[in-house]
Amino acid sequence: MAEPGGRILVVIREAEPLGLADLLEALSPEWEVLTCSPEEADSLALPEGSLAAVLVAAEEMSEAWAAQWKQRPRPPLVIRVSPQAARAESIPEGPWDWVLPASFPWPRLRELLSHRSMDSKPAVPVRKVLLAGEATVGKTSLVHCYLHGAFEPRRRMTVGVDIHVCPVEVEGMAVRLVVWDVGGQRRFAAFRDLFYRGAAAGALVFDLSNRLSFYQLIRWWQELRAHAGSIPLLLVGNKADLPREVSRREAEALAQAWGTPYVETSCVTGIGVAELFRTLAGAALQATRPEPE
Numbered sequence: 227m228a229e230p231g232g233r234i235l236v237v238i239r240e241a242e243p244l245g246l247a248d249l250l251e252a253l254s255p256e257w258e259v260l261t262c263s264p265e266e267a268d269s270l271a272l273p274e275g276s277l278a279a280v281l282v283a284a285e286e287m288s289e290a291w292a293a294q295w296k297q298r299p300r301p302p303l304v305i306r307v308s309p310q311a312a313r314a315e316s317i318p319e320g321p322w323d324w325v326l327p328a329s330f331p332w333p334r335l336r337e338l339l340s341h342r343s344m345d346s347k348p349a350v351p352v353r354k355v356l357l358a359g360e361a362t363v364g365k366t367s368l369v370h371c372y373l374h375g376a377f378e379p380r381r382r383m384t385v386g387v388d389i390h391v392c393p394v395e396v397e398g399m400a401v402r403l404v405v406w407d408v409g410g411q412r413r414f415a416a417f418r419d420l421f422y423r424g425a426a427a428g429a430l431v432f433d434l435s436n437r438l439s440f441y442q443l444i445r446w447w448q449e450l451r452a453h454a455g456s457i458p459l460l461l462v463g464n465k466a467d468l469p470r471e472v473s474r475r476e477a478e479a480l481a482q483a484w485g486t487p488y489v490e491t492s493c494v495t496g497i498g499v500a501e502l503f504r505t506l507a508g509a510a511l512q513a514t515r516p517e518p519e
């Protein structure tokens with residue numbers, strides 16, 4: 227929760243619609259307001275925990291960008307200002323703590339920041355997780371199947387990385403996973419290590435109907451261990467609906483040797499997909515349980 231007084235970052239393209247002068251007036255002198263454009267937003271070097279809130283008044287800033295703030299050890303409130311919002315809303319399923327209309331009466335922001343008179347939802351933890359494995363094993367399809375409950379037979383190769391926000395409930399607790407679904411093609415290997423930083427857990431996916439993708443797991447294991455550190459990993463055998471080239475016994479033996487759980491999935495039947503995301507979320511939460519105060 228933000229204490230009264232502190233520093234707020236405002237990401238803004240056009241100052242006028244937000245009434246930036248009103249905002250500054252409403253918050254001074256206790257609050258220090260920094261402003262930046264969307265282009266500058268990623269290159270700001272601010273010390274951890276130095277922001278009480280990030281106020282985003284630029285449509286182009288994505289959910290994934292907002293979610294990254296919520297993964298920090300001491301996350302700020304992340305608030306979107308949207309011309310489409312009719313009233314102030316606290317949205318449990320997005321990464322935003324609040325979505326405010328552009329016409330929001332800025333003197334009330336003070337109350338919101340100090341949580342004095344506006345109800346706020348309990349913070350939902352956000353964790354970054356990785357989906358790694360050879361090209362075409364079905365990483366993107368697993369996310370699609372989880373989010374939309376449907377199989378998408380048309381293939382769309384991941385270029386670099388796709389980032390998805392997946393709400394998960396694990397043992398009665400809501401978690402938001404920011405899933406970094408990396409492109410498995412060899413040509414992306416040179417810069418893939420950049421994607422692994424800050425992940426709390428990862429899934430190594432292979433295709434049960436393609437033995438080579440199973441053999442290649444060792445490369446992915448080494449890549450993740452080298453760049454993501456000793457995070458908990460999970461082994462996933464996908465395409466369980468197709469004729470097998472890898473038996474359950476072999477995959478379980480590898481999982482046991484690596485000390486990881488093993489899940490079999492199919493994006494066609496949906497089997498195991500929810501379990502995969504629950505296991506990943508459970509591992510991510512365990513791995514980054516906050517230190518007691």
Ligand SMILES: Nc1nc2c(ncn2[C@@H]2O[C@H](COP(=O)(O)OP(=O)(O)OP(=O)(O)O)[C@@H](O)[C@H]2O)c(=O)[nH]1
Pocket residue numbers: 359360361362363364365366367368378379380381382383384385408409410411464465466467468491492493494
């Ligand atoms: N039969 C079957 N096909 C699947 C399954 N999962 C994915 N596919 C198909 O496999 C192909 C590749 O799936 P993608 O999800 O694009 O694979 P990916 O691992 O994301 O590949 P890259 O983005 O290149 O790393 C697509 O044609 C999918 O429809 C599954 O469980 N069963």
Ligand SMILES: [Mg+2]
Pocket residue numbers: 365366367382383384407408409410
């Ligand atoms: Mg993909």
